[in-house]
Amino acid sequence: MSSKLLLLSNSSAPGKGYLEHVLPAIDTFLGEERTIYFAPYALADYDGYTAQVAKALKPLGISVIGLHTQQKPRETLASSAALFVGGGNSFRLLKSLQELDLISVVRERVASGALRYIGSSAGTNMACPSLRTTNDMPIVQPTSFESFGLIPFQINPHYIDPDPRFIYMGETREQRLLQFLEENDVVVLGLREGTWLHRDGQRLQLHGETGARLFRRGQQPQEIEPNSDLSWLLDVPAHFDQRA
Amino acid sequence: MSSKLLLLSNSSAPGKGYLEHVLPAIDTFLGEERTIYFAPYALADYDGYTAQVAKALKPLGISVIGLHTQQKPRETLASSAALFVGGGNSFRLLKSLQELDLISVVRERVASGALRYIGSSAGTNMACPSLRTTNDMPIVQPTSFESFGLIPFQINPHYIDPDPRFIYMGETREQRLLQFLEENDVVVLGLREGTWLHRDGQRLQLHGETGARLFRRGQQPQEIEPNSDLSWLLDVPAHFDQRA
Numbered sequence: 262m263s264s265k266l267l268l269l270s271n272s273s274a275p276g277k278g279y280l281e282h283v284l285p286a287i288d289t290f291l292g293e294e295r296t297i298y299f300a301p302y303a304l305a306d307y308d309g310y311t312a313q314v315a316k317a318l319k320p321l322g323i324s325v326i327g328l329h330t331q332q333k334p335r336e337t338l339a340s341s342a343a344l345f346v347g348g349g350n351s352f353r354l355l356k357s358l359q360e361l362d363l364i365s366v367v368r369e370r371v372a373s374g375a376l377r378y379i380g381s382s383a384g385t386n387m388a389c390p391s392l393r394t395t396n397d398m399p400i401v402q403p404t405s406f407e408s409f410g411l412i413p414f415q416i417n418p419h420y421i422d423p424d425p426r427f428i429y430m431g432e433t434r435e436q437r438l439l440q441f442l443e444e445n446d447v448v449v450l451g452l453r454e455g456t457w458l459h460r461d462g463q464r465l466q467l468h469g470e471t472g473a474r475l476f477r478r479g480q481q482p483q484e485i486e487p488n489s490d491l492s493w494l495l496d497v498p499a500h501f502d503q504r505a
Numbered sequence: 506m507s508s509k510l511l512l513l514s515n516s517s518a519p520g521k522g523y524l525e526h527v528l529p530a531i532d533t534f535l536g537e538e539r540t541i542y543f544a545p546y547a548l549a550d551y552d553g554y555t556a557q558v559a560k561a562l563k564p565l566g567i568s569v570i571g572l573h574t575q576q577k578p579r580e581t582l583a584s585s586a587a588l589f590v591g592g593g594n595s596f597r598l599l600k601s602l603q604e605l606d607l608i609s610v611v612r613e614r615v616a617s618g619a620l621r622y623i624g625s626s627a628g629t630n631m632a633c634p635s636l637r638t639t640n641d642m643p644i645v646q647p648t649s650f651e652s653f654g655l656i657p658f659q660i661n662p663h664y665i666d667p668d669p670r671f672i673y674m675g676e677t678r679e680q681r682l683l684q685f686l687e688e689n690d691v692v693v694l695g696l697r698e699g700t701w702l703h704r705d706g707q708r709l710q711l712h713g714e715t716g717a718r719l720f721r722r723g724q725q726p727q728e729i730e731p732n733s734d735l736s737w738l739l740d741v742p743a744h745f746d747q748r749a
Contacts, residue, residue, distance in 0.1 A: 271675070305684075305687045305688075305748075305749070349684075350681075350684050353684070353688065382675070392643060393642070393643050393644055393645070393646075394642065394644075395642070395643065396642070396675060397676075397681070398637070398638065398639070398640070398681040398682075398684065398685060399636060399637050399639065399643060399650060400637055400638075400681075400684055400685040400687075400688050400689065401637070401688050401689075401746065402637075402649070402650045405646070406643060406646045419675040431515070431626070431640060431663040432641075437594075437641070437642040437644075438642075440549075440593075440594050440597070440642065440644055441642060441644040443549045443644075444549075444597065444644050444645050445644065445645075502645065504549070505549070
């Protein structure tokens with residue numbers, strides 16, 4: 262496994278411009294490669310979204326090509342070196358990826374090390390085994406919740422701590438993730454906004470300034486400090502649909 | 506259609522006890538009927554959840570029986586007069602309702618006027634044609650997002666207005682519902698916490714003090730005053746999976 266992944270909690274750190282907080286990380290991650298295909302399917306306006314990403318990455322000398330402009334996106338990905346899957350609604354995104362038959366080609370080429378994968382928000386959800394820890398509304402129905410599975414654990418992007426000023430009778434994010442653990446014995450990493458994961462083969466590292474929160478069945482949620490090595494998460498087995 | 510529905514945004518109004526804000530409404534809604542079956546499937550602890558509801562309704566002289574205690578819940582519902590579907594995780598709830606084969610019996614008996622239906626939060630999501638406007642995390646995968654369809658439009662329970670004090674880079678609730686409208690031409694009523702809908706046949710009325718917000722494709726979101734008559738919503742056609 263020589264997978265190369267950059268998984269962003271979200272595309273904008275508070276107070277910063279679109280992708281601004283991760284430009285140096287993207288620059289290093291892509292190495293010599295200066296062309297990236299962009300999957301815009303999580304939003305409705307494919308052209309507008311692709312243009313936004315192209316503008317953000319232009320200072321790095323990176324060309325961005327919308328996958329939706331390709332006649333046969335599956336064949337494009339079978340021979341390309343870098344893919345960026347953008348955020349938006351993860352149900353809409355997964356449904357499109359299924360309809361375009363892109364799941365297996367991305368899974369295989371990332372695992373072989375041939376395709377570098379950048380995900381943001383919903384694009385980071387897609388890198389997990391399943392959609393099950395998304396924050397998004399199920400506005401459309403994908404065939405299955407199974408996603409790329411580029412890592413063996415779940416990420417909750419935009420992870421947010423309970424805020425006592427905020428009066429809301431629904432569940433906090435932590436309560437939602439504990440409900441997930443009632444039904445699934447699978448690690449969940451809550452990535453706070455402005456943080457990201459970098460995977461290079463069997464090495465996994467947390468970046469950004471605000472850290473993460475780790476949830477495991479039967480254990481107290483655990484605070485993960487910025488810049489922690491999380492490679493061990495790549496070896497923890499996942500068991501879905503196993504009620505506690 | 507002589508459907509009788511009481512659809513609560515949520516089970517606790519801010520600052521009030523469990524179901525406290527709707528006890529008089531439940532009392533009136535049930536009429537002479539003093540036994541209600543409770544569907545606890547949205548939470549993991551069926552017994553504990555049923556006991557909580559039983560305690561809350563005891564002052565009204567109402568007996569609460571957990572559907573999970575019934576050998577054949579489908580047959581129970583085929584001859585009972587009142588059902589309360591409680592909140593929690595709506596994906597887990599719908600999956601259980603499908604596995605127990607309860608969808609069609611509830612749909613038919615409510616439509617005929619034989620079964621009174623009370624829903625709270627996830628239980629209110631179930632009354633809609635689809636799960637698609639839930640706020641919950643998709644912790645398990647139901648066979649389909651289709652739910653009871655006791656009304657022809659969608660409700661978003663726990664509807665919450667944007668709060669400028671709250672720094673979050675993910676979507677606001679309004680943005681999520683606008684994304685729903687990009688993919689579906691279906692009315693959505695955002696029910697603020699502490700509000701509820703009462704349907705009696707072709708009459709539909711909003712109750713509670715904080716009003717609601719109505720979303721329709723191609724229109725500005727519209728504020729709905731407390732105690733508004735919303736019967737007209739029962740005649741608006743719904744078109745799912747129809748991209749704008």
